Amino acid sequence: MVKLFKSLINFIYPPICPVCGDFVDSHGYLCAACWSRFNWISNPKCFKCGYPFPADLDLGSKPLCPHCAAGECDLDFIRSACVYDDVSKNIMLPFKHASQLKYQTLMSNAMINCLRDLDIDVDVVLPVPLAYKRLFKRGYNQATLLAHPIAKHFNAILDVDSIARKYRHDMGHKSAKQRRENVRGVFEVKKLDNIVGKKILLVDDVMTSGATFYELNRVLRKAGVSAVYAVSFCRVVHAI
Numbered sequence: 001m002v003k004l005f006k007s008l009i010n011f012i013y014p015p016i017c018p019v020c021g022d023f024v025d026s027h028g029y030l031c032a033a034c035w036s037r038f039n040w041i042s043n044p045k046c047f048k049c050g051y052p053f054p055a056d057l058d059l060g061s062k063p064l065c066p067h068c069a070a071g072e073c074d075l076d077f078i079r080s081a082c083v084y085d086d087v088s089k090n091i092m093l094p095f096k097h098a099s100q101l102k103y104q105t106l107m108s109n110a111m112i113n114c115l116r117d118l119d120i121d122v123d124v125v126l127p128v129p130l131a132y133k134r135l136f137k138r139g140y141n142q143a144t145l146l147a148h149p150i151a152k153h154f155n156a157i158l159d160v161d162s163i164a165r166k167y168r169h170d171m172g173h174k175s176a177k178q179r180r181e182n183v184r185g186v187f188e189v190k191k192l193d194n195i196v197g198k199k200i201l202l203v204d205d206v207m208t209s210g211a212t213f214y215e216l217n218r219v220l221r222k223a224g225v226s227a228v229y230a231v232s233f234c235r236v237v238h239a240i
């Protein structure tokens with residue numbers, strides 16, 4: 001019956017690639033041509049923070065980037081589906097600022113996929129909070145939209161109440177150090193009981209310098225959570 005219903009829906013609304021509009025097999029998936037244009041992050045990558053290494057390097061099963069080897073990443077794991085470039089930017093920015101919600105499924109699916117190499121349990125999925133001023137202006141938090149299917153996948157609680165964010169001016173193209181300073185102290189724990197002792201997965205659309213994830217991690221650890229993971233759709237990759 002469900003199969004018949006699905007066939008009927010697919011007949012009335014044939015699944016199309018959200019980027020180019022070509023017909024595809026299932027709703028929310030890219031066609032092969034569009035898929036191949038993304039710079040998906042696969043191995044080899046830093047086992048801890050997911051930083052992508054050049055494809056021809058053989059670094060063993062759990063390589064670490066210099067930052068993680070030096071103990072500079074306090075999160076348990078970070079993963080991103082793809083590199084931030086012109087292709088991913090053309091999905092991510094309209095999704096974030098222009099209500100192009102047709103990209104939601106493909107972005108969430110890609111994020112779930114990039115977490116598959118980690119055998120993790122997640123209790124709480126926590127989209128990176130927006131300050132209320134931004135939330136009212138935009139009407140939605142793009143990270144929360146991405147987090148819904150991810151929470152469902154992990155059978156975890158979607159938490160949008162436990163952490164609040166204060167408003168600060170946009171960071172623009174600042175250095176990593178300036179970004180860290182700008183984000184310091186912006187997050188505040190509102191509902192401690194929801195997160196104490198829990199394994200938390202942070203969700204965001206893009207990871208730029210990692211400053212937001214690191215600051216949230218600091219606040220959550222102080223609050224007594226037991227693990228912090230983070231996932232973004234794309235990440236800015238600088239040479240290290």
Ligand SMILES: [Zn+2]
Nearest residue numbers: 017020031034
């Ligand atoms: Zn396409």
Ligand SMILES: [Zn+2]
Nearest residue numbers: 046049065068
């Ligand atoms: Zn790393």
